[in-house]
Amino acid sequence: MTLERHRHGVCSALLPFGTSIFTEMSALAQKWDAVNLSQGFPDFDGPLLIRQAAADALLKGPNQYTPSMGTAVLRKAVAAKMKRFQNVEVDPDTMVTVTAGATEALAAVFLGLVEPGDEVILLEPSYDLYAPMVARAGGTPVHVGLELPHFELPAQALADAFGPRTKAIVLNNPQNPCGKVYSAEELALIASLCESHDALVVGDEVYEHLVYDGRAHTTLLAVPGLSERSLVISSTAKTFSMTGWKVGWVVASPALTEAVRMSHQFLTFCTPGPLQEAMAGALGYADTYYGELLSDYDRKRRMLCDALASLGFGIQVPQGSYFVTVDIRPLGFEDDLALCRALPASAGVAAIPESVFWSQRRQGRHLVRLCFCKKDETLSQAIERLTAWRARGMKGG
Numbered sequence: 273m274t275l276e277r278h279r280h281g282v283c284s285a286l287l288p289f290g291t292s293i294f295t296e297m298s299a300l301a302q303k304w305d306a307v308n309l310s311q312g313f314p315d316f317d318g319p320l321l322i323r324q325a326a327a328d329a330l331l332k333g334p335n336q337y338t339p340s341m342g343t344a345v346l347r348k349a350v351a352a353k354m355k356r357f358q359n360v361e362v363d364p365d366t367m368v369t370v371t372a373g374a375t376e377a378l379a380a381v382f383l384g385l386v387e388p389g390d391e392v393i394l395l396e397p398s399y400d401l402y403a404p405m406v407a408r409a410g411g412t413p414v415h416v417g418l419e420l421p422h423f424e425l426p427a428q429a430l431a432d433a434f435g436p437r438t439k440a441i442v443l444n445n446p447q448n449p450c451g452k453v454y455s456a457e458e459l460a461l462i463a464s465l466c467e468s469h470d471a472l473v474v475g476d477e478v479y480e481h482l483v484y485d486g487r488a489h490t491t492l493l494a495v496p497g498l499s500e501r502s503l504v505i506s507s508t509a510k511t512f513s514m515t516g517w518k519v520g521w522v523v524a525s526p527a528l529t530e531a532v533r534m535s536h537q538f539l540t541f542c543t544p545g546p547l548q549e550a551m552a553g554a555l556g557y558a559d560t561y562y563g564e565l566l567s568d569y570d571r572k573r574r575m576l577c578d579a580l581a582s583l584g585f586g587i588q589v590p591q592g593s594y595f596v597t598v599d600i601r602p603l604g605f606e607d608d609l610a611l612c613r614a615l616p617a618s619a620g621v622a623a624i625p626e627s628v629f630w631s632q633r634r635q636g637r638h639l640v641r642l643c644f645c646k647k648d649e650t651l652s653q654a655i656e657r658l659t660a661w662r663a664r665g666m667k668g669g
């Protein structure tokens with residue numbers, strides 16, 4: 273036997289996607305000891321109290337499987353949080369499913385709902401896992417690009433993308449990588465298209481608490497017309513600065529929840545109990561916690577945006593998330609991937625090329641994403657290094 277038919281190893285649905293850009297850029301950052309503003313994770317840990325609660329729960333137990341849908345205490349905390357921040361009534365027993373982060377939540381949603389032949393609309397630039405996981409579920413991603421330079425929703429192109437095979441649209445709000453926060457009018461447009469085509473909306477709301485300049489986050493479940501057709505995903509990764517814990521959830525109507533639970537039980541079955549216990553307590557933190565998280569990130573956002581603007585990059589100040597998008601053309605670069613591959617060695621800073629978030633690479637080729645979920649001193653160091661790189665004549669790309 274030659275093993276010829278296994279020569280690719282990877283199945284055909286995933287083969288076109290290659291290794292995640294986050295893995296590639298973090299490895300380069302490590303190799304060159306660069307300040308890593310590429311993969312979005314804080315270089316500080318979330319509150320000690322949460323870690324203490326998890327440690328206590330680990331020692332006290334139980335340490336066995338939890339119910340597949342999630343522990344009652346965490347499901348209730350998620351429902352209480354939806355009521356508190358969004359004034360949305362959620363039944364913790366029939367509408368909340370706890371998952372291994374938003375990543376598994378998205379996989380569970382696509383695998384639980386998408387039939388071969390279904391189309392799923394993705395708004396580009398779109399987070400890296402949507403297209404591969406839709407494809408692996410047998411669906412066809414239908415890409416609609418936001419209009420550059422301000423990432424506006426193209427009403428006509430969006431309407432044209434809907435058709436009889438549209439199963440769902442994915443709405444990442446606030447959006448990674450571009451930091452867009454959708455307006456009430458844009459949400460209403462999406463709602464009316466979904467209603468008229470009987471389509472679902474998968475909301476990826478992991479940056480729900482990082483919305484700046486007095487804007488408010490609106491969950492899809494609060495948008496008129498969408499409460500029965502939305503699956504809202506979030507996680508504790510960003511809100512509690514512990515991306516490695518992987519505690520997430522899906523909130524949806526009982527009928528849609530049934531589909532999510534069906535696939536979730538075969539993916540991970542359940543999420544570690546002590547982490548669920550600790551995060552259930554964290555979700556109930558006082559408003560001061562959420563307020564400080566936002567004001568800290570707001571300060572970091574300004575710090576990085578101001579510095580990048582004075583270095584000469586074109587800046588898109590993000591409305592939400594912890595990423596800033598820069599246009600590299602004013603500095604004479606035109607290939608984001610080449611620049612990001614060179615930057616760790618030449619400048620000692622790592623960033624993410626945004627063209628990877630577009631189905632047509634050329635559309636995002638002039639854009640680079642940098643994250644500001646870092647200590648102030650880390651951001652200062654990155655800024656110093658970029659300033660020195662610029663003074664040296666900016667090799668790279």
Ligand code: PMP
Nearest residue numbers: 373374375399448478507509520
């Ligand atoms: N969706 C988006 C838009 C993200 O940026 C991320 C990255 N954290 C995820 C999902 C995955 O979240 P989690 O770490 O909870 O799996």
Ligand code: GLN
Nearest residue numbers: 294295310311312313448
């Ligand atoms: N969400 C993180 C980012 O956008 C990456 C998560 C991951 O590495 N999969 O940077």
